[in-house]
Structure formats: C-alpha cells, structure tokens
Amino acid sequence: MSAVGATQVGARVRAQAAAAPRQTRIPWGSLLLHAVLIACIALVVFPLYFAFVVSTQDLQQVVQRPPRLLPSSHLLENYAQAWRKANMGVMLFNSAVMAVTVAVGKIIISMLSAFAIVYFSFRGRMLCFWMIFVTLMLPVPVRLMSTYEVIGTLGWLNTYSGLTVPLMASATATFLFRQFYLTIPNEMAEAAQLDGAGPLRFLFTFLLPLSWANIAALFVVLFIFGWNQYLWPLMITNTEAMRTVVIGLEQIIPRSGTELPTWNLIMAGAMMALLPPVAIIIFMQRWFVKGLVESEK
Amino acid sequence: MQRTVFKSRWLPYLLVAPQMAVTVIFFFWPALKSLQLSLYRVSPFGDRSTFVGLENFGKLVADPDYYSSVLNSFVFAGGVTVFAVLGALVLAGLVTQKIRGLAVYRTLLLWPYGIAPAVAGIIFLFIFHPAYGILPYFLSFVTAYDFNWLLKGWVAMTLVIVATAWTHLGYNIAFYIAGLLAIPASVMEAADVDGAGPIRRFTAIVFPLVSPITFYLVVLNMVFAFFESFGVIDAVTKGGPGQDTEIMVYKLYKDGFIGLNLGSSGAQSVILMAMVIGLTVLQFRFAEKKVTYR
C-alpha cells in the first residue's frame, strides 16, 4: 500500500466512521475496552509518576518501606537544590542549543542530498548514495575515540561545533526524505520542467511545502536524539559552561561509592532533564505522527 | 520506472557536498582510524604502539566473553523488539476500536519516547532496586523469590529490556495506529459478514495487512536496541551481574575506555561496523522489494 494511498484511504475511513458509527457486537465492550486501556496506560505512566513522587520527598521518606505513593511536600526545595547543584540553567541552554542545531542542521543537509539523489542523474550518484546510507545506523560509541581525535585535530574541542556536527553524520533523515520524494508523482516534476522552473525553484515551491509534515516529524526525532546524548558531550566538553543537562543529571548521582545517592534530588534532576523533549512530543504529536507515518518505510 | 530528472552539471554536487563532507570527515575518517587502531597494540597514552596484525581479532574470537556479549546483544535486542512491537500492536489494536479518545490515548502512550534511555534506566533502576525498589517490595507479598538483579542475570536482563522497550512503545504505537486506521472499512465489513469473530478477524486480515509496518518496526527496533542502548546499560547494570547484561557496544566501551585497551576496542569497532553495513545493505534490498508495489 503506497504511503499516499494509505493516507487517502485512512481519511476516507475516518470520514465514514464519523458519519456512520459501526455497531459493535458487544455493547458493554467499549466500557471494558476503556478500562483495559486505562489500566495499560496507568502501567506505562506509573514509572514517571513514581519518579515525580520521589522528587518531592526527603531522603528519609525515599528509603522508607512501605513506600509512599503520594507526592510529598519538598518539591520546591528539591528542585531548587538540584538546579543549584547541577547548574541546570546553563546546561538546559546548552542542551537546547545542541538539540536544535543538530535537528535543523541535519534536516537541511539531508533534504538537499536526498533531493540531489532522487532528482538528478550524475556521475557518482550511486556511490554517494551508498556512502551516505552506510552510515544509517552508526552508533556513537563505536566511533567515539577516533572521532574525538578528529575533532581535536580540527580544534573543535569544547565548542558547539564539536558538540553538534559529528552527530549529523548519519543518514536517517536523508533516508526519510528520499523515501518521501520517491512517492511524489512524476507528473509534478514534469509539469515544473514544462513551466520552465529550475530544480531549485521546484525544490522550494513544490517539494518543500509538501514536506512540512516530514520536517516536523524529523525535527521531533532529531531534537530528542540531540537532547538525550550522553557519552559524546561528556567527552567533548572541558568546562562546566559547555555541559548538557543529561550529564548534569549524572553529576548529581555519586558514583565513586563514597557517597550516598540522594534519590530525591536525582529524580528532580531527571524530571528537569526529560521535560523539554517530552513536551516537544506532546505538543508536536500531530505532525510527528503524520510526518513519520506517512512517509512509510 | 523512469523518473524525471533535472539537468545540471554542478548543482547536484553542490547539493550533496555538505552531507558528503560530514560523512567523510566524521564517519569514514574515524572508521579508518579505528581500523588502523585495531591492528596495533597501543599503550593508553599513545606513546607506544606496536603493529600486531590480526592479533586483536584473534584474541576476540578466542574469548568466551566476546561470544557471550554477542549473545547478550541478540537476547537484549530480541527482547526489546518483542515487547515493544507486540505490545504496541496490542495497544494500538485496542485504541483503534470504535471508541472515543483516540488522540488522548495516543498522546498518553507516545510521550515516553522523549525520555533519554539513560534517564529511563535510572528511573527503572530505582524501581527495581533490590534494597528499596517498590517492585521487589510488592512482589515480596506474592512470592518469596528474591528478585535480586545484582545476582540473578535474567532479572537484570529483564530490567534493561523493560526500561528500553518502555521508551520505544510510543513510537511503534504511532505507526500501528495509522496502519490500523488505514484498513478499509469494506474489508472489515466483509469479514463480519463472513461471520469471523474478532480473533479470526485479527489473525486472518489485520495482521497480514499491517505486516509491512511490522517488518519495518521490527528492523528499526532491533537496530536501535542493538546499537543505541549504551545509555541504559551504563546507567543501570554496567554490564553486570558478571557479564550477563554486557552487550557488544558496552563491551567495546568498557575495554576501550575503562580498560584502556584501544587495540581490542578498535577491533570490536571494526566488527560492529561490518555488522552495521551488512544490516543496512540487507534492509535496503529487502525494503526496496517490498515498497515497490503500487
């Protein structure tokens, strides 16, 4: 089923459903369904809820058994303490810069490459194609040490460039754009050429408007990817001023074994670290689903 | 099928240049460096290096810990995929029944995707903690079995699988919801007329129709769990107990960064890279075949 076809069908189905609701065989089934769904959702949401509860307790309450399941009263002081201890303000800023830069940068270069590969025939096209796509799933740890040396040679240690550019090296976005462009009917490009439009005009006036859902979805995915990086920022930043928030969280967790974990502060830090990407998902949910799913495989 | 292409001598090169530059500088160059590193025995500070040919690879092949890390990787990736894909299918199936609140439910299930695996790991670590975690506490009312993940490998593995699958559920659900909604009503009605019960309807019609989505999600989840799950393992079990949750990527990190054995780490990188490349090629060949039905 082609992507475009699927969405058209989907739209039709939804229209039909809205117009004429189907009779279910078991009338009380929908109540049961809701109950089951709510139970499942409760299960999924519980870890986060519990983390929130812990972030409002003091240390004695954290280790207490049986555990308390309702929020306590120390929310403000815990969050304030966690904020101070880990210097959250600066780090949230750095995480934001990193996430946005990686997302936007990747989207731009991927869109241009995918456009070139799909809409041009040039020498070395297949080579470029394979070279780019071979990086499709390259995990950061695998190229960590050697990439670090490359960054050092370029003089990009402890800079935003060093933090963001190496993370743009994989082809997930290019992949998505390529698949999407392949589903655009040929007639569009033909019509544009007949109209005398050059390739760049075609890109900006035809393809770009169609791609907004994809771009939004990619932005969400890449933002989250950039925000949640741990190992790379830890290695590449030398000063407190450049650190990101996921690392800040690790800083509150004492690991040298000579200190006791202050779980309430750790959970407060965790809440602060996960709030922005989760907020982005919730607010951009519609585009995220549309863009990601519609471009299919 | 012949596609319409634009004609230009220089434009395509200009367009691909940024991505090619980044790819060459930050992938191929470090990859070659890793390859080089894998053939040497290097002192940690880099001041002494001796060429040892394939000795690092030989040591890996003879090391039972390496095989167990490969096995662990597959177990972990498989576990995450089964949980996250199957769970997503079931939940999506429930959500797309003719009830209201689709958007609300979808939102409530989707958001864990934004949580960093490391952060999710920390939260689950706290929940599963043998000393004060609430899960062992509640389980202790049901059974006397000691779910101490510090000593029982399978508990540790379950813990990291659950934490990772948890973050990925929402992503899969989004896909399945769209796919299920796209099934034409006429098909479902025909099945009703045939007298098929809900289960039969599912296995004979729904499942085959969403199988392309399933295939895509299975590959994606496997790859993600195989290669991107470093954060969870590091934040929670650090490969323990023993080597029971030591996946390939983690062993590579441990040998290179903690053990400072750069040669072995390089060799492991090379093997992993070969696997990635192989998988990419496979996925593409397969996916291309599937997509071209219109």
Next chain:
Amino acid sequence: MPQTATTSWWPTATTLLLVAALLLVPAPALAKTDIQFWHAMTGQLGEAVNELVKQFNDSQSEYEVKPLRKGTYPETLTAAIAAYRQRQAPHIVQVFEVGTQTMMLSGAVLPVFQLMKEQEIAVDWKDFIAPVVGYYSKDGNLYSMPFNSSTPILYYNKDAFQKAGLDPSKPPQTWKQVEEYSKKLISSGATKCGFSTGWPSWVQVENMHALHDQPFASKRNGFDGLDPKLLINQEFGVKHLGQLAAWQKENVFSYGGRAGAADPKFLSGECGMYMQSSALIGGFTKGASFKWGTGQLPHHGAPYKKATSIIGGATLWVMKGKPAAENRGTARFLKFISDTNQQMWWHVTTGYLAISNSAVKNLETGYHFKKNPDQFTAFAQLTKGTATPNSQGLRLGNFVQIRDAIESELENIFAGKKSAKQGLDDAAAKSNDILKEFAAANKQ
C-alpha cells in the same frame, strides 16, 4: 561663560587621566594564570574540592586553579589521556589508586618529587604516612601527590545490636564473631541480614589478603615486575570467598553490588554490619537514622598474622608538557593542599585520611580523635598493625580491568553459579592475561 568653562574641565580631565593610568598599570598583574584540575568527586566531596580550591585561589593572586569534574574515576582518566593525545591535557588530574601503574609507566606525567625539585619548593617527604608513601613511590620518590586516601573499615548498627542483645560498644573483631553476631541479629529480627560489603574486590579480596599477610600477586604484589601472577586462588582466597558464598545462602552475608551500591543496605537497617571505605563517615553521619559505630575489619585469627590494610582513594598527578610558569602554580597548589592545616580541614570535612604524620599528631593533640573515635579506626588499622611486604599495597597494570574481572567472577561465586575455587581460578587466569597484555604494551 566660555572662559570659566574652559578652565574648569582641565583639572577634571587630568584627574580622570591619572585615575585611568593608575587603574591600567596594575591590570597585567591582575591577570591570573589558570591551572586546570580535573577530578572525579561528586556531591559533598565535590563541594569540598571546590571549597579547598577556593581557599588556595583566595590565598594568592598569581594563579587560579579551575576544578572540573570530568566524570567517574575511569572517565576522568580516559578524558585526561584523550586530551593529552590532543596536547590539551589539564595540569593536574585525579587518578584512583588502581591507575597508579598505568600513570607511572605512561611517560606523560611529571613525577611530583621532580616537580618540587624543579620549582625549588621544599616538601617534607618523610612526613607522609608510610602506607601512602609505599603505594605511590618508586625508588623512594613520590610520583603523585596523595589527596584523598581511605581504607575500608567496619560499620555497625548500634541500635540493631542493642535489639539483638549484643553489646553496642563492642564491634566484632573476628570473622567468627561476625557470623555469630549476624545470626543473633537475624534471629532476633533486628535486621534481615548480617553484613554486606562495598567495593567487593577492594575490601574482600585485596584488603583481606593484605590484612592476613597473604600475597595478592607474585613479585611482591607487582612492585618487582610488570607481569606478576595473581595468587587470589590460593588456599586463603578460596577459604574466605567460599565462606562468603556459604553465608550468602543464609543471609548472614548479602551481596549488594559493586562500588557503593550496597550502601543503602546498611543505611536502611537491612544489614546490621557493613564494610566500606572510611570516607563514608561523613555521609553516614548525615544520612543514618540510627546510632552506629566503627571497628576495624574482622580477622580470621590464627594461623594468619594481623598485618595492616591497604589504602584506596586517589592521588593527584601532574601532566607533562606545561610551561615552567604554569608548573610553578601547580607546585604551589600541591604544596598548599598537603600543608598540615589544609590536611586537617580536608580530613574533618570529608572523612578522608590526613596523610601526614604532623597532621595526625595535631588531630590527636586537638582531641579530635577523642571526640570522633570513629575517624581514628582507619588510622589505627593502617598504622598499628605489623606492616609486611604483603600489606604494602598493589602495583598492577590495567588494574581497572583486573578488578572488573575479579568482581565479575565474585558475582558468579555469590550467585552460586561457580564454586569459589572455580571462580577465583577463572578470575586469576583472566587477570594474568590482562597483565601479560600490559607487560607487552609497556616493554621498557
């Protein structure tokens, strides 16, 4: 009136110019030289480091030490190495004790004794306490500056002891007593388990061997050669670890994970006794909700001698390749932190050992130890036993990997997957391989 206007702004202008000149002249002198100091301390300890550095920065105006937490001990070491290869190394890096051999043979460090000689700063090397000097010296010269040293001791829950009918002022001194007390604690319902341990390899393997005058590895625990063989699978090791495995089944001993993961077992009252670093005293004082005390590590008794325990913690290493002017700042900082006053402050604030005899004497005469007897336990254990070649410490290359191999096998032993002999044999075999690698990579 133009006349008055012209004459009136001259004095003002001249004054302003003079003031500006005066302000500008000292400006170059105000620019401080930065000294980068990478460490791995978190939480309270991290704050203590910052405070200590601030004291130094405030005490003089030429140098500014900039502390930066780079991660855990292994992460800090890796970062320093990677930075060194890029010629961007810090001036000072905190490396844990197991990294000593790696640092010593690296060719990337400036030994501390050499630094002080070059900078002509007098340090009384003989004033440092023997166990510390022994661990970090080569040929009688100190290579790194001791900073945060600790040794494992026994903590016990006085309230639980009381409840179990045990004398809360008498911690167990032998392993037999540990077993006895544990069983009483469990049967009286005071606690769920008898005892647990932190840092399994450091406490139960390395320190136990040292304390009982047993060799951990051949070649005098590695001091005499680059590729010794581990001896932890000899009779003593098998006996002790086998005992722990058996106790694990009865809850007399309850394994709680590596590093400090088992700390909550003691803090929550689950286990009545706990063996961990003496540096936890500060943390326990803040976090424990019950009365607790300390004692020395238990001993098996005859036929084993009672020697001393070995130190843990970290020291500060100076990286090579910095200009002499910056080295001067580094040297002054290191001298500052090893002065008696700073040592006393550090000890009282963090619980880490004071590492010079004069500092210890000052603490004694100040009745510090009388008021805080727990903080004396560690000293006593380190200095009052009989020092033997087996209790000097360990010097093994790639020790991080070795500890990891040992702790992996310990987990197999405690889980009942392998017998003590089998597990220790495997650990020794793996470690010997690691040592061979190290020797080959560091052929001199």
